[in-house]
Amino acid sequence: MAAASPGQSPAAGSSKPASRGRSGTTSRKQRSLFRRRRLGAHTFQSADEFDTIAVLGTGSFGKVFEVAHKQTQERFALKVLDWAEMQRLDMIDQLEAEKHIMRKLGQHPHIVGLLATWTSATDLYMLLQLVPGTDLFEIVRAHKVVPPPRAARYIAQIARGLDYVHHKHIIYRDLKLENLLLNEATDSVLLTDFGLAKDVHSRNGKTKTICGTIQYMSTEVLAGMPYNYRVDWWCLGVVLFVLMVGKYPYGQVRF
Known part of the structure; x- marks a missing residue:
């Protein structure tokens, strides 16, 4: 990959994160x-x-x-x-x-x-915003499953975040364990990484780009059909399944 600062890896305590050594004019x-x-x-x-x-x-x-x-x-x-x-x-x-x-x-x-x-x-x-903790993928990998009361609490928090995103007419499109950060200080989950999100400008706006992480993709996305914000709720169901069972719904891959 292209590191943010070629030839340098900023160490803990260094005073200047990822600045470049060469000069130039910003376009x-x-x-x-x-x-x-x-x-x-x-x-x-x-x-x-x-x-x-x-x-x-x-x-x-x-x-x-x-x-x-x-x-x-x-x-x-x-x-x-x-x-x-x-x-x-x-x-x-x-x-x-x-x-x-x-x-x-x-x-x-x-x-x-x-x-x-x-x-x-x-x-x-x-x-x-800095979230002190880890992501839900690491939680499942470490513990295999999450106790039902805790899983229910996390799902409710994610659902509140998703509902807010949808009310802004945005489809998240990449809901997965790795994009769900757990603030260990407050035991709350936050959505991150909106690189694949899509602003569809209305509550029922649709798109048809095939994107996301395959283990979480809905049938509409995989088939290349037009879809709306409801595909995110499919992804949330996959997240719940993994939290409770310790593997994806399809196939035998365990963490």
């Missing part, structure tokens, strides 16, 4: 894609405002870091995306759609919030 499209966003009374302008605490994850075109704001010491998740690599993979429009959707969703108790965005000459930055 007009790049500037318009990620204009600076205000969080409270402060407008973030640079990764230099944060200390890196840890690397939380690595993807195809960037990394996610746990960071602390130098002035306030408040913790966040900072997603750093390689602009050139995203152009090469033709991912710019998808990123723009994800940013639009997360801004439209705003803040909700069961959705990871987008707090700010900005650019450098070579990278795109998304400052996100």
Whole structure:
């Protein structure tokens, strides 16, 4: 993958998360894609405002870091995306759609919030709410099954988040254990990663793109038929099944 900072892996305690060594001029499209966003009374302008605490994850075109704001010491998740690599993979429009959707969703108790965005000459930055804990995939892998009362509580929380997403006329399209973060401090679940989400602009708006994770896909999606927000409820049923049984509904794959 293209690391967010080529040739460097920011260590815990380093003062500058994923900044580039080379200089350059930010393109007009790049500037318009990620204009600076205000969080409270402060407008973030640079990764230099944060200390890196840890690397939380690595993807195809960037990394996610746990960071602390130098002035306030408040913790966040900072997603750093390689602009050139995203152009090469033709991912710019998808990123723009994800940013639009997360801004439209705003803040909700069961959705990871987008707090700010900005650019450098070579990278795109998304400052996100930090969820202290793990995802439900790791919970199932560690414990095999989740006790029914706990599973019911998690499903109810996910359903509240999904219902909010749908009322904003958005189809999530990638509901799965890996995208459900458990805040261990509050024992609450939050939806994250809206890279495949679709704004259909009305409650019953439809789309027909085949996307998602195959173990969770509904029959309509797999068949290439038009579908609406109800496919997300199918995915939630799969999540419930896995939490209770410890395997996917189809096949014999166990965690």
